[in-house]
Amino acid sequence: MSASEKYIPVEARFASVDESNAETFVIGRDQCVKSFWDTLKSGSIRVLAERRMGKTWVLHLALARKPEWSLPLFFNAEKIDSAPQFVWELNKELHKKKLITGTWFNTVDKWFDQFRRTIQMIQGQNLGKFTIPKIDPWESLLHHTCNEFVKHAREKNPVLIIDELPYLLDKLIKSKYQSDAIQLIDNLRDIRHANPNIRMVFCGSLGLHVVLSQLKEYGYTGTPFNDMPPFDVPPLEKDQGRYLAGCLLLGEKLPLTDIDSVAIAVSEAGSYVPFYIQHIVKWMRSNSIPDKPWLPQDALSIPDIWFKSNDDPAEISYYDSRLDSYYPVDLVDKARSALNVISREKEGMTLDDIVNLARHQPKTLNCDMEQCSRVLDILHKDHYITMQNDRWRFKLDIVRKWWWNKRGKYGV
Ligand SMILES: Nc1ncnc2c1ncn2[C@@H]1O[C@H](COP(=O)(O)OP(=O)(O)O)[C@@H](O)[C@H]1O
Ligand SMILES: [Mg+2]
Structure with a gap:
């Protein structure tokens, strides 16, 4: 042949894919998409994998192959900056795809208009002079919106696929809207519980566990995703x-x-x-x-x-810099030391070896077994490493090569 x-x-360029052209552009992933729908049939899921693994492309192929029982909506939350905007954009998307009635959309349209005017009024004004108009909170609008979607789906299962949700939550937390982040995840959970027919898919590279550990610092102790098992997108x-x-x-x-x-x-x-x-x-x-x-x-x-050389066209250095952005300060050096040590061996190393070698790294001279296990567990959750036959190794050898060349061999 x-x-x-x-x-x-196929040209090596980064095409834009959606449900309409996914069958042409997305290569492979048949088994992944099949098991996506099989798993979703029995309940909501979190689609997890590191950045650029191909999660969003899997979702688009899944949309192109939606089964009869489902009525999915794909919603990208990447550009959203606030919880009210989340509700508004979600409604716009549902309306565009004709998954809610025009009457409901007009109600939300009016609400958002009023919301916007209220915000403008508040900004730069002496609040004492104004009576702030009473408007429904965005939370109740979100509930209503999902109820409308459920109603529209009739005997089918509505499926709300939210891409980049962890990224939005992180953005809310970093801009001091952590209470909105909490409200958003708690309300989405309440909606799932109140509507057993609805399915939700939360997708994103930044793990939801990262968001939860940030929220813990604000006293949040909820478990808003424990009804959503993880779904892995592998290489x-x-x-x-x-x-x-x-x-x-x-x-x-x-x-x-x-x-x-x-x-x-x-x-x-x-x-x-x-x-x-x-x-x-x-x-x-x-x-x-x-x-x-x-x-x-x-x-x-x-x-x-x-x-x-200094070439890194696929931006693998991101695996390094994200440690500074998302890890608690006391863990960053420990995580780097562990990765330095593990990057030596393609086939990985035992915990004992990692601890012993980490004690020779300048910033972790005193690290102990327990601290090391904790760090390895977090790196595992974040898809840096995997464990096989009692040996921890890099999940992707290309990342190991980056790490060894840039950090591991210098021990920094
Ligand atoms: N199954 C696939 N077939 C061909 N190219 C793919 C496939 N999956 C991903 N890609 C390529 O990798 C890029 C990143 O994929 P994407 O789904 O955006 O990753 P993620 O959502 O995990 O960050 C895409 O823009 C595309 O160029
Ligand atoms: Mg993506």
């Missing part, structure tokens, strides 16, 4: 990774003698993550030498070339 029969040419299966790489190599018309073996090498070098596979092929496009065919070993060594 020739390459053009086996692979479809592509090996064969899907190879297929994606083959399609991209063909689309970019790169000089190759054997597309299959180079495709296998590219997907392995990218740890089977579509985003990294794309970046590797993009880099090959910019670094091709005419008439010099790419060999598998060339492709395999691309991440090493990046990290031994």
Whole structure:
């Protein structure tokens, strides 16, 4: 079979995908989407995986393959700045997709208009002169909105898919609206409990456990997600990774003698993550030498070339900088030390070895077994590491390579 029969040419660019074109653009993920709907049938879920793993693309493919029993709405909360705006934008999206009545939408429209005018009135004015008009709180509007969605779905299950919810919650907390963040998650939970037919999907790279530990600092002790089991989006299966790489190599018309073996090498070098596979092929496009065919070993060594220089096109350094943004200060050094140590060995290490070696790192000379276990547990929840046969190792080898080259080998 020739390459053009086996692979479809795809350019290495970052396309915008939605429900209408997901079948064309999203490669693989059949099993993932099937188990997404199977799991959702029996209850709400949290879709978890690190940034750029392909979660949002899985959701779009899932929407394109929605089963008969479901009536889903995809809602991206990334650009939302406040809880009232969340309710307003959610209604706009439901209205656009004709999932609520025009009458209800007009009610919300009026509410938001009044809300906006009240805010303008309050801003920059001496409050003493005004009687603030009484408007319904956004929480009750959110309940009504979901009830309208449930009513509209009739015998089907309405499915509210909120992408980037943890990011919105983090934004609310950082701008001192932590009580709105708490109200939002508690109200969404109350809505699930009051409407057993509704399903919710919360998706995002920043773990909801990070948000909960931030809220703990404000005295919040709720467990608002314990009815929503985690749903993992893993890297592509090996064969899907190879297929994606083959399609991209063909689309970019790169000089190759054997597309299959180079495709296998590219997907392995990218740890089977579509985003990294794309970046590797993009880099090959910019670094091709005419008439010099790419060999598998060339492709395999691309991440090493990046990290031994200052190249980081796929922004893997994010794994490092996010520690400063989201980890409590006392954990940052411990987490870095543990990752420094683990990055030495592709096959990982036992807890004993990690503790012993971490004691040789300048910032964690006194770390003990218990502290180390706690840190490893958090790094595990955040998808940095996994445990297999009593050994902790990096989940993605491409991230391990970054870590070793930039930090591990210097012990900083
Ligand atoms: N199944 C896939 N097939 C092809 N490319 C993909 C696939 N999944 C993800 N990608 C690529 O990776 C990028 C990041 O995926 P995305 O779903 O936005 O990640 P996440 O939501 O986990 O941060 C996409 O823009 C796309 O280029
Ligand atoms: Mg996403």
